[in-house]
Amino acid sequence: MKILVVGAGAVGGYFGARLAQVGRDVTFLVRPSRMQQLQRDGLRIITPDGELTIQAQAISSDQIHTAYDVVFLSVKSLALDQAITDMTPAIGPSTMIYPVLNGMRHMDTLIHRFDPSAVLGGVAMVSTELDSQGRIVQINEMQKLIYGERDGQITGRIQQLDETFRGAGFDTELSSNIMQAMWQKWVFIATIGLVTCLFNAPVGEINAVPFGEEAALHCLDECATVAAGCGHPAPEPFLDNIRRQLTAKGSKLTSSMYRDMQENHKVEVDAILGDLLDRGRSHNLKTPLLEAGCVRLGVYQNSLSSS
Numbered sequence: 068m069k070i071l072v073v074g075a076g077a078v079g080g081y082f083g084a085r086l087a088q089v090g091r092d093v094t095f096l097v098r099p100s101r102m103q104q105l106q107r108d109g110l111r112i113i114t115p116d117g118e119l120t121i122q123a124q125a126i127s128s129d130q131i132h133t134a135y136d137v138v139f140l141s142v143k144s145l146a147l148d149q150a151i152t153d154m155t156p157a158i159g160p161s162t163m164i165y166p167v168l169n170g171m172r173h174m175d176t177l178i179h180r181f182d183p184s185a186v187l188g189g190v191a192m193v194s195t196e197l198d199s200q201g202r203i204v205q206i207n208e209m210q211k212l213i214y215g216e217r218d219g220q221i222t223g224r225i226q227q228l229d230e231t232f233r234g235a236g237f238d239t240e241l242s243s244n245i246m247q248a249m250w251q252k253w254v255f256i257a258t259i260g261l262v263t264c265l266f267n268a269p270v271g272e273i274n275a276v277p278f279g280e281e282a283a284l285h286c287l288d289e290c291a292t293v294a295a296g297c298g299h300p301a302p303e304p305f306l307d308n309i310r311r312q313l314t315a316k317g318s319k320l321t322s323s324m325y326r327d328m329q330e331n332h333k334v335e336v337d338a339i340l341g342d343l344l345d346r347g348r349s350h351n352l353k354t355p356l357l358e359a360g361c362v363r364l365g366v367y368q369n370s371l372s373s374s
Contacts, residue, residue, distance in 0.1 A: 068136040068231045071096055071157050073150050075110060075123060077195040078167060079141030080203050082212060084110050084121050085235045094135075095125040096153060102127060104201045111202040128152070134159025137228060140166040140177075141191065144338035147173055151180055158185065163224060165214060167191035170253055170338040187225070188217050188245030190252050193237075196326060211238035215245030250299035255309055256322065257290045257343050261360040262313065263325035264334070271318035282356075283313040289354040293347035328367060336364035 068091075072083035075095040087093040097105065102125050110123040135157045142150045147168065158164070158181060166173055167189040177186045190213040194206040212232055216225050221243060229241040242248050259270070262283045266273045274280040287309055291301050312320060324334045344357045 068092065068227065069133075070094070070137045070139055070231070071131075071135040071154065072139045072141065073154050074142045074146070075101055075105060075125065076141065076143075077197050077203055078191050078193060079139060080110055080197075081112060081193055081195050081205065081210075082141070082191065082235075082237065083139065084112055084119065084123070084203070085210075085237055086232070087121050087123065088119065089235045091231060091235065093124065095123050096128065096131070096157070097125050099127065101125075101201070108201065111200075112205065113198075113202055114205040115208060128154070128156065131156040133157075134162050136161070137163050137165055137231070140164060140168065142168070144168055144170065144173060144335045145333055147176060151176070161224075163187055163228060165189050165228070167212070168338070169256055169335055170342050171249060172338050172342045174249075186217065187214055187228075188242075188249055189214050190245070190248050192252070196323075210236075211240065213240040213242050213245065213248050215242035215248075217246060219243045219245070247299055250294050250297070251301050251305055253339075253343065254287075254290045254294050254301050257339050257357075258287045258309060258313070259320065260322040260324040260339050261286045261290065261356060263320075263322045264328060265356065265360045265363055267325075267328075269318065269325075270313060270320040271316060274314055274316065274318075280314050284310060286356050286360075287313060289347075289356050290343060293343050293350070293352055293354065293357075296350040296352050297346050324364070328364075331371065333368060333371060334364055336361060336368060340364065 070093045072079045072093060073096045075097050083093050083095055105123050105125050109120040112119040138154055138157055162185055164185050165187045192209055192211040194209055195203050198204050216222055232239045273283055291306055294301055327334045340357060340361050344354060344361055347354045
């Protein structure tokens with residue numbers, strides 16, 4: 068299958084490199100500055116097990132002259148509109164769009180912009196970030212892609228995608244309930260993002276102070292309540308696992324939004340927390356901590372604009 072990875076950032080760059088390393092037909096759609104970096108240095112990944120460099124096949128939007136079988140969309144929500152513009156020439160009648168953005172708002176956008184049948188559901192589970200040299204740094208061993216048809220059917224095309232993704236050095240899962248998997252990831256990242264950004268610290272520093280543990284667990288309760296109100300209740304074992312992570316003493320666990328704040332970068336507050344808050348309000352749910360988190364990050368975001 069011909070795969071177009073939109074962006075060569077922390078997530079798309081990581082999984083795309085893994086796929087290219089085992090011989091899959093992978094092309095990266097990148098901006099000019101990233102193109103120059105890749106041509107000069109290659110696509111470099113630092114993992115807990117060592118370093119990997121591949122000579123990535125990269126193109127710009129105006130160089131797309133054919134449709135791809137799969138468009139792997141892994142940009143941050145802030146870059147979604149531009150990414151859609153850039154990738155549109157690669158979308159043909161049988162192209163599968165595989166998005167792994169955070170939250171659910173992007174799904175509405177993609178279904179409105181393209182043929183709804185083209186859009187798959189997707190979850191990427193990996194902790195990576197770009198360093199100052201443009202290298203992708205893998206923070207821990209977690210690395211998994213989950214994918215499926217939004218209606219849960221096991222079609223021929225999703226089986227072909229499964230065969231293409233398997234055996235590339237990361238875990239894979241063909242899901243018959245991908246929308247539930249996406250909601251569960253949303254509950255997790257929203258909770259960790261809310262806790263670490265609202266209280267401005269890693270999890271272990273928060274639960275080490277009086278009422279910190281209780282506050283963190285209340286954040287989880289709010290996020291899980293919204294998911295349940297929207298028809299996607301998280302199973303109790305899944306919630307118990309998050310509770311253990313929130314109460315682990317000495318934990319260094321943070322969120323990507325918290326790490327972005329530490330670097331004075333823009334954060335995905337609207338997609339991760341704001342949309343969850345809006346969906347909760349549409350079901351008349353009271354979520355004061357989510358509201359506080361959105362205000363906290365809104366003030367932060369405005370400070371970047373004015374500086």
